[in-house]
Amino acid sequence: MKKNITLADGAGGPETAQIVKELFSKAISMSSTWRSSGIIGLDVMDDSGFVQLPNGSYMAITIDSFTVKPLFFKGGSIGKLAADGTINDLIVSGARPLAIVDAIVVEEGMDMDLVKRAVDDFIDEAIGQNVAIVGGDFKVMPKGQVEGLVIATAGIGIAKLPITDERISHGDKIILTGGIGEHGAVIAAHQFGLELGGSAMSDSSPLTPLLPLLEKYGDLVHAARDPTRGGIAMALNEWAEVNGVRIIVNEQMIPVKDWVRGVSEVLGVDPLALASEGRAILAVDSSISEKLLKDLKDNGFTEAQIIGDVEKGNGEVLLRTRIGGLRVLEPPAGLMLPRIC
Known part of the structure; x- marks a missing residue:
């Protein structure tokens, strides 16, 4: 175990995951016992x-x-x-x-x-x-x-049916409910004194309209996450590692507003690693992906897109770039930006 705590340990990236595992290893080791009693948690x-x-x-x-x-x-x-x-x-x-x-x-x-x-x-x-x-x-x-x-x-x-993010499998589709990184970009702009246009604002909002759709499709929704600290890059990497799969996402299908991209370029950060506070990312059975996408758009998630696929693999996430190549999408490490939540 490391000697001193750093700011990166609380930034929501790999360092946070590691320190939680180290500090709570005794409790994590009890997870299978607790699960047998109907308690699902640290595992x-x-x-x-x-x-x-x-x-x-x-x-x-x-x-x-x-x-x-x-x-x-x-x-x-x-x-x-x-x-x-x-x-x-x-x-x-x-x-x-x-x-x-x-x-x-x-x-x-x-x-x-x-x-x-x-x-x-x-x-x-x-x-x-x-x-x-x-x-x-x-x-x-x-x-x-x-x-x-x-x-x-x-x-x-x-x-009625907990969503625990451990049932992602080969053939699943990845759906994003809206534009990413808007909260993280707004907070970063405030903290670094960057001017923002009139349309720029945090996406902080409740995901309440999503719940009836999660209940409608039940166990065909294999995972759901609100991609806060570390953005969708962190969420996707955690999913890939936990489920032992390869996730490939298409950069061209990921909605990123121009002002978010501008803030990201000025600060030298990847918008895929910026926090959202009113978006969800879903992994769903391919049989419902198009129907769920239509339902999302009909229920206020007008920017929703199918952004990727799940394949057999070993815990890696790949990004298909706008020019057609593939690159590894790493989980954001270190302290990229001051705290955003």
Whole structure:
């Protein structure tokens, strides 16, 4: 185990996966025992854990913390992001979100109006999605011991059929629900002082319209993820490794807005590694891919595309470039950008 923690260890890339495995190895070793009791969790390291209920359904549980800077940005705020992130983690796990608890930590001396504005955004977003806020905690730290405002959340929901991202197989299709990297690009632009046009804004939004489609197609949806830290590059690599397959995605089919591409080029980062906070990536049985794509477009996901295929392989992800060649799509390593969620 490494001697000191680095910022990269919390960036959502391979370093995060490795340190979690090292710190929680004892708990991970118990996963098969817990699964036999209807508890699914650390063995798949998914967006939610699950506890089977007496009626056969599952309670989904997710937890997250939000430290984004700036606190308010084009298209959202730390409060809106905290609600959306929690709701979306439950939805891509196949669960209907029911309730959230929160913990808010504020730096001494922070402007009360800013705190109230962020909390109001959090409450309004949750209520707007019919998700109850049922409890929480509020603490103030001495000035300099925390930076501004931090929000931590835990969410619970009910899933008839958990989506655990471990059933991807040869022949599956990869579907993306919309343009990628918009949240990551907005936050990066704010932090590096880049000017953004009027149409540029974070994609932070709830994925609530997706849930009925996940329930409609049931076990033919083999995996679902909201590609936050590390973007679709990280999500695809985790899927390929866990399932022991090769995933090939077509660059030309991946929707990337011009302004996102512009920010990426200025900062020297791959848009496929930038965070999205209102998009989902799905791996589905090929028999439903076209029907699901039409349903997505009919339900507000107008930019949805089938972007790739799953083949037999050994855990690799390949990108078919615009000029027709293939290159390895690596998981984003190190600290590419300051924190975005």
